[in-house]
Amino acid sequence: MECLLAKDKQYAKLITHTNMSQYYRQYGINWDDEMFDNTWEHFDNYEIFDHQQRVGVVRFSRTGDVIYLRDLQIEALYQNKGLGQQVIRWAKGYAVTHGATSLNLRVFPSNPAIALYKREGFTQVGQVNKLMEMTCPIA
Numbered sequence: 001m002e003c004l005l006a007k008d009k010q011y012a013k014l015i016t017h018t019n020m021s022q023y024y025r026q027y028g029i030n031w032d033d034e035m036f037d038n039t040w041e042h043f044d045n046y047e048i049f050d051h052q053q054r055v056g057v058v059r060f061s062r063t064g065d066v067i068y069l070r071d072l073q074i075e076a077l078y079q080n081k082g083l084g085q086q087v088i089r090w091a092k093g094y095a096v097t098h099g100a101t102s103l104n105l106r107v108f109p110s111n112p113a114i115a116l117y118k119r120e121g122f123t124q125v126g127q128v129n130k131l132m133e134m135t136c137p138i139a
Contacts, residue, residue: 001086003058006045009037012057015073021109026132032115043070048087058087060094067095067138069105072113084113088120095138102138106131 013036014020024031048056059069067135069091074083095103109132
């Protein structure tokens with residue numbers, strides 16, 4: 001697995017919309033293309049590759065000494081094969097490289113990825129709107 005700077009905003013938008021649509025429906029949220037487009041310029045965007053095959057995206061933002069994992073999207077065919085764990089570990093390294101003290105994320109409470117996040121050291125610290133907020137300290 002490797003993560004390379006993203007060049008294809010349309011791919012990132014499509015995979016994010018596809019993967020998140022069930023949660024948006026469940027929680028009564030409307031997808032907003034314009035909001036995604038606006039964040040593209042302000043986030044650090046990476047494409048995830050497995051054996052030279054593009055399989056997903058991971059996106060970050062930063063506030064002070066906190067790195068926010070904004071999106072971790074893996075194509076359905078490649079899910080549940082350990083890539084998410086590899087990306088989380090890579091994201092922790094990204095946070096260290098950028099001098100962060102913690103890596104934070106928000107996730108829908110019904111998302112099964114919560115189990116992965118907990119295994120990788122994230123704990124719930126609150127709730128923002130309909131999303132669970134989790135943090136992982138970076139040493």
